[in-house]
Amino acid sequence: MTPQSLIRPLVRKLHAYVPGEQPKIQGLIKLNTNENPFPPSPKVLAAVKAATDGRLRLYPNPAADRLRAKLAKLHRCKPENILVGNGSDEVLALAVRAFVEPAPRGRRSRGAARARSTVQYFTPSYSLYPVLADIHGAMRNPVSLRPDFTLPALPELKRRRIWNFNAALTFVTTPNAPSGRGYTTQELDRLCRAQRGVVVLDEAYADFANENALRLALKHDHVLVARTFSKAYSLCFQRVGYCVGHPELIAALHKIRDSYNVNGLGQIAAEATLDDLAYYRANFARIIATREQLARDLTRLGFRMFPSSTNFLLAQPPGPPASEWLRKLRERKILVRWFDQPEVRQYLRITIGTPAEARALVRAVREILSRVQ
Numbered sequence: 001m002t003p004q005s006l007i008r009p010l011v012r013k014l015h016a017y018v019p020g021e022q023p024k025i026q027g028l029i030k031l032n033t034n035e036n037p038f039p040p041s042p043k044v045l046a047a048v049k050a051a052t053d054g055r056l057r058l059y060p061n062p063a064a065d066r067l068r069a070k071l072a073k074l075h076r077c078k079p080e081n082i083l084v085g086n087g088s089d090e091v092l093a094l095a096v097r098a099f100v101e102p103a104p105r106g107r108r109s110r111g112a113a114r115a116r117s118t119v120q121y122f123t124p125s126y127s128l129y130p131v132l133a134d135i136h137g138a139m140r141n142p143v144s145l146r147p148d149f150t151l152p153a154l155p156e157l158k159r160r161r162i163w164n165f166n167a168a169l170t171f172v173t174t175p176n177a178p179s180g181r182g183y184t185t186q187e188l189d190r191l192c193r194a195q196r197g198v199v200v201l202d203e204a205y206a207d208f209a210n211e212n213a214l215r216l217a218l219k220h221d222h223v224l225v226a227r228t229f230s231k232a233y234s235l236c237f238q239r240v241g242y243c244v245g246h247p248e249l250i251a252a253l254h255k256i257r258d259s260y261n262v263n264g265l266g267q268i269a270a271e272a273t274l275d276d277l278a279y280y281r282a283n284f285a286r287i288i289a290t291r292e293q294l295a296r297d298l299t300r301l302g303f304r305m306f307p308s309s310t311n312f313l314l315a316q317p318p319g320p321p322a323s324e325w326l327r328k329l330r331e332r333k334i335l336v337r338w339f340d341q342p343e344v345r346q347y348l349r350i351t352i353g354t355p356a357e358a359r360a361l362v363r364a365v366r367e368i369l370s371r372v373q
């Protein structure tokens with residue numbers, strides 16, 4: 001008996017999700033994990049501080065009832081339409097566990113059996129989806145976006161015969177990461193209507209876009225929209241996300257979640273966030289303005305840029321390979337993200353920081369360019 005032999009073969013073979021680095025380097029400009037450069041609202045900080053006392057010994061509300069009531073009001077639905085999770089990552093994992101059958105071992109399944117065990121998503125998109133499918137022992141169906149990262153139209157998906165309209169679960173990151181592209185609600189609606197399984201629209205970045213597809217979760221029985229307080233609401237640390245959808249799907253997710261899946265301070269922080277949305281809307285406007293300015297500056301310096309509806313930019317740098325740029329920027333204490341994957345290897349993903357951080361990035365880029373020429 002070895003420790004390895006005690007571990008399920010599926011788990012032994014797993015490749016875990018690789019999160020962006022969180023290095024503790026003095027003076028580092030951190031543009032690698034799409035965190036918000038602005039702190040939570042002073043009211044949120046005050047609410048968390050006020051709740052930090054002897055009450056920490058008590059269990060929190062098991063279903064985040066107050067937070068769900070506030071979210072229901074915001075989205076004009078009922079608390080029964082909402083599940084809160086330990087970050088939206090937990091919500092995505094629960095969806096896999098609730099809606100997808102693990103694939104039968106050893107046998108190659110086809111047709112309906114295959115569809116019941118399939119987690120489907122476009123590539124490139126959020127790299128957690130394949131990991132969640134693998135953990136569950138499900139099958140994955142990754143389907144390429146078009147080369148410019150737009151969504152293939154329905155006739156194209158039908159013709160290519162690689163998209164599964166019966167897949168038990170389809171994840172669509174919208175706006176997408178790491179491309180930054182937004183999809184129109186109209187094209188998402190068409191895609192949703194063509195799917196027979198559950199569709200999760202992962203809207204982690206929706207607040208930085210011109211439109212969102214939340215209404216599809218209230219219109220279609222099989223569509224869930226996932227949101228998070230992490231990115232737009234400066235609350236990564238607290239781990240609060242949620243999804244909206246049909247009460248029966250939501251009830252299924254509630255059944256399988258941990259009894260106290262959302263920590264108490266996280267619930268309090270998220271509730272206070274919803275009481276101060278004006279503060280955050282001002283931040284969205286600042287981040288969007290910085291994004292557009294940075295895109296213009298980098299274009300002028302020879303970068304190929306993609307339009308972004310998020311708080312990051314995808315950029316193809318001129319000259320040396322993107323992986324070299326990652327290293328050169330890091331030497332100058334600027335951390336961006338590079339994915340060693342075929343579809344995005346030539347790009348850098350750059351989180352939008354403060355205007356000062358964007359200016360520092362542009363200065364570093366100029367300096368690097370002056371050396372390579």
Ligand SMILES: *Cc1c(COP(=O)(O)O)cnc(C)c1O
Nearest residue numbers: 087088089126173204228230241
């Ligand atoms: C960041 C991110 C999430 C996860 O957010 P958490 O709420 O922090 O777990 C989910 N989906 C996408 C596409 C993301 O970029």
